[in-house]
Amino acid sequence: MGRASNGFRDKKVIAALLEKIADRQRLLPARSRIMEICGTHTMTIHRHGLKGLLEAAGVEMVSGPGCPVCITPNEVHEAALRLVTERENLVLATFGDMTRVPTRRGSLQTAVPARGSAVKIVYSPEESLALARRSRDTEVVFFGVGFETTIPSIAYMAKAALVEGVTNYSILSALWVIPPPLKAILDSGEVRISGFLYPGHVSAIIGSAPYEFVARDYGYPGVIAGFEPGDILLGILSILDQIREGKPRVANEYTRVVRPDGNPVARALMAEVLEPKDACWRGLGVIPASGLKLRKEYAAFDAELKYGLRIEPRATDLPGCRCGDVLRGVIGPPECPLFGRKCAPDSPYGPCMVSFEGACLVHHKYGAPRP
Amino acid sequence: MCLGIPSKVIEVDEAFKTGKIDYLGTKIKTNFALLDNIKIGDWVIVHAGFAISRLDEADALETLDMLREMADKG
Amino acid sequence: MTRISLELGGGGKSMRDFIAGKILPAFKNRELAGLLDASHLPGKIAFTTDSYVVDPIFFPGGDIGKLAVNGTVNDLVVSGAVPRFLSLGLILEEGLDAGDLDKILHSLAAAAARAGVRIVTGDTKVVKQGQGDKIYINTSGIGRVIAVPRPRSVRPGDKIILTGTLGEHSLAILTARGDFGIEAPVRSDCAPLTFLLPFWRKGVLWMRDITRGGLATILTELAVEAPHPLLIEEERIPLSKAVRAAADLLGIDPLYLACEGRAVMVVPAKKAASVLAGIRKHPLGRKAAVIGQVEGTMGRPGELLLRTAAGGFRLLEPLTSELLPRIC
Numbered sequence: 199m200g201r202a203s204n205g206f207r208d209k210k211v212i213a214a215l216l217e218k219i220a221d222r223q224r225l226l227p228a229r230s231r232i233m234e235i236c237g238t239h240t241m242t243i244h245r246h247g248l249k250g251l252l253e254a255a256g257v258e259m260v261s262g263p264g265c266p267v268c269i270t271p272n273e274v275h276e277a278a279l280r281l282v283t284e285r286e287n288l289v290l291a292t293f294g295d296m297t298r299v300p301t302r303r304g305s306l307q308t309a310v311p312a313r314g315s316a317v318k319i320v321y322s323p324e325e326s327l328a329l330a331r332r333s334r335d336t337e338v339v340f341f342g343v344g345f346e347t348t349i350p351s352i353a354y355m356a357k358a359a360l361v362e363g364v365t366n367y368s369i370l371s372a373l374w375v376i377p378p379p380l381k382a383i384l385d386s387g388e389v390r391i392s393g394f395l396y397p398g399h400v401s402a403i404i405g406s407a408p409y410e411f412v413a414r415d416y417g418y419p420g421v422i423a424g425f426e427p428g429d430i431l432l433g434i435l436s437i438l439d440q441i442r443e444g445k446p447r448v449a450n451e452y453t454r455v456v457r458p459d460g461n462p463v464a465r466a467l468m469a470e471v472l473e474p475k476d477a478c479w480r481g482l483g484v485i486p487a488s489g490l491k492l493r494k495e496y497a498a499f500d501a502e503l504k505y506g507l508r509i510e511p512r513a514t515d516l517p518g519c520r521c522g523d524v525l526r527g528v529i530g531p532p533e534c535p536l537f538g539r540k541c542a543p544d545s546p547y548g549p550c551m552v553s554f555e556g557a558c559l560v561h562h563k564y565g566a567p568r569p
Numbered sequence: 570m571c572l573g574i575p576s577k578v579i580e581v582d583e584a585f586k587t588g589k590i591d592y593l594g595t596k597i598k599t600n601f602a603l604l605d606n607i608k609i610g611d612w613v614i615v616h617a618g619f620a621i622s623r624l625d626e627a628d629a630l631e632t633l634d635m636l637r638e639m640a641d642k643g
Numbered sequence: 644m645t646r647i648s649l650e651l652g653g654g655g656k657s658m659r660d661f662i663a664g665k666i667l668p669a670f671k672n673r674e675l676a677g678l679l680d681a682s683h684l685p686g687k688i689a690f691t692t693d694s695y696v697v698d699p700i701f702f703p704g705g706d707i708g709k710l711a712v713n714g715t716v717n718d719l720v721v722s723g724a725v726p727r728f729l730s731l732g733l734i735l736e737e738g739l740d741a742g743d744l745d746k747i748l749h750s751l752a753a754a755a756a757r758a759g760v761r762i763v764t765g766d767t768k769v770v771k772q773g774q775g776d777k778i779y780i781n782t783s784g785i786g787r788v789i790a791v792p793r794p795r796s797v798r799p800g801d802k803i804i805l806t807g808t809l810g811e812h813s814l815a816i817l818t819a820r821g822d823f824g825i826e827a828p829v830r831s832d833c834a835p836l837t838f839l840l841p842f843w844r845k846g847v848l849w850m851r852d853i854t855r856g857g858l859a860t861i862l863t864e865l866a867v868e869a870p871h872p873l874l875i876e877e878e879r880i881p882l883s884k885a886v887r888a889a890a891d892l893l894g895i896d897p898l899y900l901a902c903e904g905r906a907v908m909v910v911p912a913k914k915a916a917s918v919l920a921g922i923r924k925h926p927l928g929r930k931a932a933v934i935g936q937v938e939g940t941m942g943r944p945g946e947l948l949l950r951t952a953a954g955g956f957r958l959l960e961p962l963t964s965e966l967l968p969r970i971c
Contacts, residue, residue, distance in 0.1 A: 576892075589824075592888050592891065592892055593885075593888035594827075594884055594885060595825065595827040595828070595889055596825070596827075597823060597824055597825045597826070597892055598823070598824030615892075618824075
């Protein structure tokens with residue numbers, strides 16, 4: 199089956215799909231601008247050189263707020279930094295790209311930890327609990343950031359820690375829910391978009407219902423798409439068809455993974471451990487019920503409470519940083535005055551230039567060369 | 570980070586809902602708590618060490634056939 | 644900066660800046676300013692040094708001893724010199740298992756014999772438990788210069804040849820660490836590149852071994868010096884199944900994974916076919932391939948381009964910080 203996925207990357211398949219896209223696009227009155235929400239979509243599109251190929255076919259891709267690392271406010275990153283640099287015998291476990299986000303006090307990667315403390319990069323949140331079980335005299339904090347794809351696994355860790363009675367473990371979380379910012383972007387009327395590419399794996403958890411309001415109340419087409427080049431191009435074809443037919447809906451290209459009802463077991467676990475909160479999104483400000491936090495029963499595992507961290511997030515970036523506008527799709531990375539100058543991959547000024555999926559890093563790393 | 574890999578279940582510990590998946594011959598520890606009735610031989614999507622969804626093999630092959638047809642015609 | 648942070652040893656830009664800004668200014672001389680892997684000294688002598696702090700010290704396909712010989716030998720080979728002699732500095736942590744030390748010494752000796760070098764001088768220190776992680780090794784190497792790399796002489800059409808598959812050393816280390824509970828059927832590619840020496844006389848213009856930072860980072864170093872852009876093709880890059888799988892599973896890019904026995908070189912177009920055939924005759928070069936060329940019609944000088952499997956293009960940048968610590 200692993201070999202089978204090559205079919206989604208086959209050059210002939212991609213060429214055929216691009217041709218169909220160009221044909222459909224020619225029948226439309228204006229160039230299509232499609233917003234991809236998921237950072238992994240942004241990365242895949244750039245990595246396979248699809249952005250340039252799609253532009254040639256008349257379709258422009260706009261990046262939305264789909265990078266959880268990018269939308270997490272400075273103040274949360276700084277709280278993590280303070281934990282590992284000011285407290286002894288504390289291990290801060292987190293995913294790789296979290297360690298490179300620049301704050302006013304530097305990044306986790308350049309921080310010098312307090313005595314006996316360390317930053318540990320993990321692939322799975324499970325490793326963080328395993329660490330806590332192994333070293334009982336070390337405090338382990340899992341710095342967990344993510345959308346609905348990752349949230350169930352973080353919820354699982356809190357529940358496991360509670361059930362096992364692991365006391366030297368807590369979670370510093372920045373958990374984001376996808377549908378609310380879509381409404382915020384649509385209500386702002388700032389971005390001219392023709393349709394949405396919905397995140398395939400977030401949808402594997404939440405299903406297709408949460409996006410219905412976009413088609414029903416705002417009239418925008420959309421499609422749930424997978425992450426192979428073939429998936430993305432098939433998804434874009436579906437959007438163009440919806441535009442031509444004048445029938446916006448929530449289509450599903452990724453039927454081999456996404457069921458209409460998503461993953462009920464994962465959602466039940468999320469509801470059991472977490473509850474909604476009004477969250478402050480970098481660049482978008484406070485959006486009602488757009489985040490999740492640990493319920494009262496799990497207070498012992500909430501690092502914010504455990505360590506008395508007073509995090510007052512603000513939507514604004516470091517002075518001059520335009521990450522907020524990039525995240526809302528108002529400007530593209532090259533239109534930020536700092537792009538490639540003051541803000542570049544080896545000296546990132548804002549989070550969009552740091553995360554493996556940040557629009558600016560992706561654009562810089564994979565930007566199409568001039569022939 | 571929505572990276573999710575289609576892989577095959579090769580080991581399941583029912584009690585703890587953990588096990589291993591095989592992807593192109595490389596094996597990695599995986600947690601199956603988010604899915605019900607996982608059996609050896611099932612295909613799943615794995616994200617950050619957790620299986621988050623099943624992969625419908627028949628559906629996948631159907632989509633691939635459709636794409637192949639499209640490529641051959643064009 | 645008041646205290647040294649871990650990432651200064653990471654092999655990325657912060658390390659380079661650190662060396663250029665903090666270390667080099669303390670010793671101003673022409674040889675150091677060249678910042679080559681090995682310095683060429685009067686009398687056609689090449690001189691290099693490297694320290695090894697790999698964790699764990701034993702891994703599938705090798706150990707710190709094998710690494711310590713091959714790493715230094717390879718720096719000499721790619722700078723155009725025949726490796727002749729090594730020094731050996733050992734820093735041992737109190738409590739290191741004597742049996743483990745025996746194994747490492749044996750590996751050092753075996754690797755030296757295989758590479759045709761003699762370990763002619765050395766030093767041993769023991770530090771208290773907790774003040775050094777089992778064993779650290781430094782080897783300095785001396786070689787006889789037979790060629791001088793000429794990165795500025797590359798011309799459009801010159802071929803870029805890679806001697807084998809990428810990333811197996813990195814993956815072997817990951818597997819040995821038990822990180823991520825990953826089990827991959829892989830062995831480190833740690834090996835001497837001495838079999839490439841004859842090709843300096845067959846037209847090779849430039850050669851580098853692919854260590855920290857991976858193929859992309861190493862080639863961007865050439866791109867910066869070469870008068871023309873470079874283009875490599877994603878589909879032509881040899882990758883083992885295990886590295887492909889790990890890359891997908893963990894989301895890491897094989898173009899940035901370290902090796903310890905692979906080289907990339909530039910050869911004039913006319914000589915490329917015979918050089919490739921010659922490399923492939925050797926067991927360590929069976930998977931060698933032409934992966935790209937010096938470009939004449941697209942891109943700008945200083946750029947390293949990749950043509951993706953999907954047919955698009957992207958610019959490759961050097962790694963800004965190492966993905967995995969203490970890999971060599």
